[in-house]
Amino acid sequence: MAETIRTAGPAAPRARTGRFVGVLLLAIPLAGLILLRSRPALDSKIEHDPAHFWIVLAAAVLSAITAYGTGSAAARRGDVRVMYLSLTFLSASGFLALHALATPHVLLPAASAGFNISTPVGIIIGSAFAVASVVEVPPERNAQALRTARILRLGLLLLMVVWAALSLWRLPPFDEGIGPERASGALLVAAIVGTGLYLGAAVFYFRLWSRRGGLLPAAMTAALVLLAEALVAVTVAPNWFLSWWEWHLLLLAAFVLVAWGAQQSWHEERFAGLYEEATVAGRRVMSILFADLKGFTSYSESHTPAEVTQMLNEYFNVAIPAVAKRHGGQVDRIIGDALMVTFNRIGDQDDHARRAALAGLELQAETGRIAAQHPGWPRFRVGINTGEVLVSVLGGEGGRTHTVIGDAVNVASRIEGQAPVGGVAVTADTLALLPDAVTEPLGPLELKGKDEPVEAHVLLALSR
Template sequence: MPERRAAGPGVTGRTGVVALAVSLALPLVGLALLLWQPEIDVAWEDHPAHFWLVLAAAVVGALIAYAMGAAALQRGDARVLLASYAFFVTAAFLGLHALATPGVLLTTPNAGFVLATPVGLVLGAVFAVWSGSDLGGEQDVAIVRRAPLLRAAIVVVVAGWAALSLIRVWPLDEGVVPEQVDGVLAATAGAAVVGFAVAAWRYLRLWREGRAALPLAVASAFVLLAEASVAVAFSRNWHLSWWEWHVLMLAAVLLVALVARSQWHEERFAALYLKDTTEGEREMSILFADLQGFTTFSEAHEPREVTQMLNAYFEVAVPAVAGRYGGDVDRIIGDALMVTFNRRGDQPDHARRAALAGLALQEATATVLAENPGWPTFRVGINSGPVSVSVLGTAGGRTHTVIGDTVNTASRIEGKAPAGGVAVSAATLALLPDAEAEPLGFLELKGKSEPVEVFRLLSVG
C-alpha cells in the first residue's frame, strides 16, 4: 500500500491536475512562439524593474529556504533540508544577478554576475535531484549531521564566485558577456533542465502517495525553474523572451511560498517529510518532569502567582535540558515537561544526555526553590527504549511527537521519583555503566507481566 499522509489540503481532482499541467506548459509555448516570431519578441530595457524583479525572486527564495531549513533541522529530515538548499543556492546566485543590473553595484555588465543565474540553476538542480532521491536511515542522519558543512560550502561557493567576478578572473574577465555565448548557456541550461525535470518527477511521485498540496507545489516550482533554464539559454537580452525567465523564477518561489503559507503552521512541511520522520522508530530516552505539590499550591494561590512560579522554574529548567544536553522539548502542559533525546537519530549517547539533563534540571530548579521556600518541587523520571516518531493530526492541528510503551513507562517512573530527585528505569541505568544509583522499588504497570524496577540516580560518573 502506498504511504498516506495526513498533511494538509489535498489535490485530487483530475480537472485540477490537467489545468495545472496546461498552466505549466504555457510558458514554454510562449517562449517557443517568441523565438519563432522574433517580431513579437519586443525589447524593453528597464534597469530598475529588472533589479526589483530579480531581487524579489531572490528574497522570496531565501525565505523559503530558511523556513524549510529550520523545519528540516528541527525534525532531522534530509529531504526537506536538501530541498531548502536547492532554493537557497538558486536564490543566492539570483541575488548576484540582481547586483549585475547596470547602475546598482556596477556601471557595466559583469560576466560573472550575469552568468550567476544559470550557474545557480545548475547547482540548485543538483540539490533538487538529491532531495528527491531515496533517503532514510543512516543516510538521512548523516546528511542532517553535515548540514552546517553543506551550508558553509554553498556560502563559500557563492562568495568565491562573487569575488572572482569582481576581480574578473578568466573566464569571468572582460570578454564577451556570457549571455551572448550560446554554447556555454546551452550547456548549463541543458544540465539544469535535466536536473529539475528529474526532481519534479520524483516529487510528483511523492504527491501521488498522499495527494497533499505541498509536494505538487514543489514539483511545479521545479518545472518552472526548468523552463526558466531553457529561456536563459535561448532568450534575447532585454526582450520579452528574456524577461520571461525572470518572471518564471519569481513564480516558482512564490508558488511554494503561498502553498506553504496555506498549511497549518505546526509542521508546515510535514507533507515533504521522509517516512523515517513520520513513521520511523528510534532508540530514545524520554524525560518527564513535573512539580510535586502543584495542585495544592495552585488551589492556595492566585493564577497570576502560579504563572509567575511556573515561568521562574521553566526559565532555568528548559535551558538545563535542551541547551546544554541537546534535548528536544516535546511539550509543556501545565507544570509537566516532556523532553526527548535522540529524536533525530544523531545522539547515540541519549541515555547519558538524559541522565545529565535530569540532574542539571534539579540543580537549576533547586536554586529557584531556595529563593522561594514553600514552592512545589520538581521530580524527574527517565526511561530508555524503542519509540515511534510520528506526525499526529491533520490540517488545523498537527504535531510531531513520540509514542509507545517507552514513553508511557517514563511518565509512570516520574511519578515514582522523590521530590528533588531523578528516577530512572533499569533500561536507562544499563546504558550508564559508571552511574551511581539506589533502588526505589518496583513499579507495577498495567499490561506488563513483570514490574519495572526503578532507581534513584545519584550521579552519572
C-alpha cells in the same frame, strides 16, 4: 508506515481533470517561449533596468525566505530531504541577488560577466540539490547525511562570496567583457542536465503529492517545473527580449508558488508535507525524560494565577537550558507544570541515555537552587526511560505536532510519577546504558497499563 488506499470514486475523475489542467497550465510558459523564438517579430526588445532589478531582487528575497524556512524545519526535525530543498532555494537566492547587481545603472555602472551568468549558474547548482532531495536516506545514515548537507551549505555560501568578489573586482575569469548573451559551451551542457534534474525531481514530488495530498507538494512540483522551463529559456533567449524577460518571470513565479504554498500550510510543522517517511512515521531508539511538579495542583489552588505563572517561569528559565542547550534534548511539549524532553530524536546522539541522565540531574540541581530561595514552592520529579518509539506527525490543519509515541514514552511518564521529590528515576533499560551510574533501587513498580512490574532506580550521580 500505513498509507491511505485511494479508491476510484466520484472524486477520482475530478482529481484526474485537475492534474490534466495543472499540466496544461505548466506547459503554457514553454509553449509561449517556443512561439516567441519561432516568430522573431513577436519577440520584441524591451529594455527597462529598474523593472529587471526589482523582479530579480523579489525572486531572490522570496527564495531566501523559503531557504530559511525549510532550513530551520530541516534542522529542527533532522529531515535530509527538506535540508536539500533549502539548499536549492539558497543557491537560487544568492546567485539571483548577484544577478540583480548586474542590472546596469542601478547599483553598478556596468555589468560584469560574473554577475551576468550568476543566475543560470545558481539555478544549475540548485538542480543538483533538488534531485538529491528525492533520495530517501536510511535512518542509520540520517545523521551523517545531515552533516554532509551542512558542509555543502557552508561550501555554497563560500562560493557565493568568492563569486561576488571576483565579479565585483573583475578578477579572472571575470576580467573581460560582460559574459555570453545566452548559455553556450559547458554552460549550455550544464543547463540541459539541470533541466533534466529539475524535471526528474518534479516527477518525484508529483508522486509524493499523489500519495499524501496537500498543497505544498503540489506547489513544489509546479515550482520545479517552472525552474526547468526557466533554464530552457536561459539557453535560447537573447538579452532584453520578451523571451529573456520570460525566464525572469518564471523564476519569480516558482518562488511565489512555494512561498504561497508554505504560507497556506498550517504554521505548526509547515513543511510536513515534504518530510521523509522516517520523519513522518519512523522508528528510533530514544531516551525520554518527563518532569513535573509534585504538589502543583494544591499550590495552584492556594495562589493566584500570576503567582503560579511566576513560579513556573522561574523554574523553566533554568530547567529548559539544562536539558536542551547543555545536553541536546528537544523539548517535545510543556503542559502546565509538565515537561517532556526527547534525546536522539534525529538519530545523531548515540549517547542519548547519558545525555538524558545528565539533563535530569542538572534539572534537579538548577530547580533545587530556585526552590531553596522560595520555601513552599513545589519540587520537580523526573523519570527517564529508553526504548524504541515511533516518531510521527500527528493532527491536521488547525492543530499539528511532531511527537513520539510508544510504550517507552508511557513508561517514562509513569516512572516520573513514582520518582522521589527532587530525584531522578530511571528504568532498567536506561540504566543498562549507564555503566558508571550511582543508583539506589526503587524496586519493582506496578505501573498503570503494565501487566508486569517495572524495575526502576533512583539515579544519584554518574561517576565520570
